[in-house]
Amino acid sequence: MSKMVVSLNENSYPIYIEHHLLSHLSEYLDSNRRYVIIADDGIPRKWVDLVSSQIPDGEVLRFAQGEASKSFDTFAALMTQLAELKLTRKDCLIALGGGVTGDLCGFLAACYMRGIDYIQIPTTVLSQVDSSVGGKTAIDVGTMKNLCGAFWQPEAVFIDPEVLSTLDPRQISAGLAEALKMGIVFDESLLEEFEKEKPDFDRIIERSIDLKRQIVQEDEKEGGRRKLLNFGHTIGHAIEASFPEHDYLHGECVGMGMLYFIEDEELKKRVAGILKSLNLPEIPDYDKEAVKEYMKHDKKSLVGGIDAIYVSRIGHPEIRMTDFDTLCGFIDNPPIVK
Template identity: 50%
Template sequence: MKMVVHLDKNSYPIVLERGVLTHIGDFLDVQRKVALITESGVPEKWVELIRKQLPDGLVLTFPEGEGSKCFTQYENLLKQLIDAHFTRKDAVIALGGGVTGDLAGFVASSYMRGIDFYNLPTTVLSQVDSSVGGKVAIDVGAVKNIVGAFYQPKAVLIDPDVLQTLPQRQINNGLMEALKTGLIQDPELFRLFESDDRCIDAIIEHSIDVKRRVVEQDEKESGLRKCLNFGHTIGHAIEGAYGLNTYLHGECVAMGMLFMIENAALKKQVLTIYEKLHIPPVPDYDVDVLMDFIAHDKKNNAGSVTVVLVKELGSFVLEQWSFDQVRAVLERGPYEE
């Protein structure tokens, strides 16, 4: 299946196909220098599958984990491109999850003011969400994605076959971003989660199609695209406070969504899905600690923050809240009506 993100001169295809990574030359020019940027956790079989299709390929591997989205790894990758004499006609491929896409994309966006970038996501989270939309960034300290750019890939190639090597917890973690999409935009996608047969291909297709349409209308998050931050304001705070060694990104988003669902029956349905997917409960957090992270969130605007509320399945409301309103919700807790 092929979809297109229509963004005038920055338009690009999304190819969702089992086995697509076996013939990447059908979608990008491999007859040039190509840096295959990947993280240490990506199985060697997938790295080798891509490398052998690159006649002049350079494999650049960084340590697995969010901690690599930093200036040190960013600089290391840039230096390796310089040492290999990459030019503006060459390209970068990201092979991995959201961290790889963020870091490799930011490298591509800034090397010689921008070279071609291709995203080959290998996790559920990146296949259903982060690989599409052009957000690339690194972290500074505990502040996520604070330095970055909007830089669209030339193509996104999604191969569900690569998910076979993922641990179940990572699969469930990524599914939370898809569930988010269903809650705000796509009731049919949400119902796939209530089914005993959760077809991953259908979940990816629905999720990416919603993301594609939102990005087409609001590429740089000035309005509609903010809806995709549902669950992220408080979720990022939990992520910052507890670290990704405790909870995964999607698990934190799942926790954050509970605070912003204003429909008791819907929240009960969501909690049932969480139980089936073994999503951990919200920890006994310190309100002041979470508020400190929220105060440093890049989406803040002069002492307030845009929150995404869900009152009915498949729809959302954007509201500008003061920090006092956010604090009140945290003090109320995620499970209260």
């Protein structure tokens, strides 16, 4: 068992990491409290049943799997069901799933009766290495990602690597791109783990989430240093949004997006090699004008540009206000790794 604490004064909470943790989850829950599990319909029944079996009188609410469910319609439907269950401010939601579930459930918790507790049980690599910690909750507005949301920290995070055993290989690779991001920006030893013949994925999960924890403690609401976690997202988000059928996963697009902002050619080549070893897709032939439009409507955009994250060498990220003309030039000329 590994335990960490996100220290945020009254908003502090623990992170537990352990194989087979979900088998004894009841040890951490209040038997006198009502819990409602929020999970998409793609989560294997075995994990839903394992969690719900340990919650007396617990309820399970499911929704359609996929980014399209981070919408006002899904939010409203789930909010209505919570009201029909007559939940009170003393009750608690459980986000059992990946990043979409965590974002959606967290936003429900932030809004229901002006705020109730929720617990994160991440079931994807992406959520186990990144999104389950930090309290960013949101839904999309059309194709604009995470435009409507709130900072609402969970009560606890329970990470059980065993749940990854039922995960699609593509999802595993996409999630690892977020961990790779952490290595590029903060920790060369984490980057080196990816280059080993047999990477230690338990170490990758634990180190990634520890780095995320430290950053959140320093800058809970992204006023400064936490912006560094957006490395790979400025153009990556726009590429993701430009494919309306969600052809590419979030982590895949983050992997693509990082290459635009690595300034050292040797590091860029090194990262491209890791992305290839993870079977992540190369930058596709995207609609350049569509990508530009989505980038300009990014929630992080400012008058005249965006605070983009550049990396000159490992562990040396820099936030630079970059005008749209420059960013559009990047989009017109995708990076070529020789």
